[in-house]
Amino acid sequence: MAHELNLKKALAQQQNEIDDFTIYSMLSVSDKYEANKLIFHKISEEEKGHYTYLLSFTKQELKPRAHVVFFYLLLSKIVGISFTLKFLERREEDAKQFYKELIAIDDKANAIYEQEINHEIELIDMLHDKKLLYAGAIVLGMNDALVELTGTLSGIALAxxxxxxxxITGLIMGIAAALSMAGSAYLESKENIGAEIKPMTYALYTGVSYILTTAILVAPFFICEKISVAIIWMFFGAVLIIGLYNFYISVAKDLPFWKRVREMSYITFGVALISFGIGYVVKHYFGIEI
Structure with a gap:
């Protein structure tokens, strides 16, 4: 029974290895940076070696799963290779455990176990990922929109x-602020940011992230007739944005997830609470109703 269980584990890991080999091989062809190509080729050869090693145990040839390969290649185009490959490597925790157990059966597994622990992550940290270079622009646009619009919408919702x-008010303010922020980001990138970053692209990332955040935050007010319900959905959208972005950054840059979520949440909801109070005062004492 134990042998059957080990065979299943070996086949599952062998499938992952051939999937990873295919993903890295295709990235080594498609990536435009020569340094990245070399890294991808090196890792793909290691994954192929792992597959061949497991084949000696299972005696079963496997083919890469097209949907898995397609998913990770598409993800790399959307969010960048750093996030994609570190997200991919997270499943290596199971691989480490598998090869650690396999060492008791075959000493050759020790070399693969060491690679799974250190080598691949070290190589991935060396990758040139242009999308990650513009993470600062996304933070600039998204965080400013979160703080400004949750505060503004909370305040005027009571007025x-x-x-x-x-x-409508929030949408107009958001678009105007996005254009202003993009212009400021363009000037900032020309003065203070490295030569690898193009000012126009930096400004575009900032403006687009601001507008997308605006759209998510104001959407409930067009959908829900009751302002109280719209505010609840707006805050839910803000939490979702904060969570998704910090998950991306925590994976891509190996940063603490919950600490960053707490920091952004405190700032966003603190400003919203203050603005909500101001709106209450305006409505209660000035009687403004539109």
């Missing part, structure tokens, strides 16, 4: 009586 009016 106005119509949900759609809140949404």
């Amino acid at each position: 106005f009586d119509k949900s759609v009016v809140v949404g």
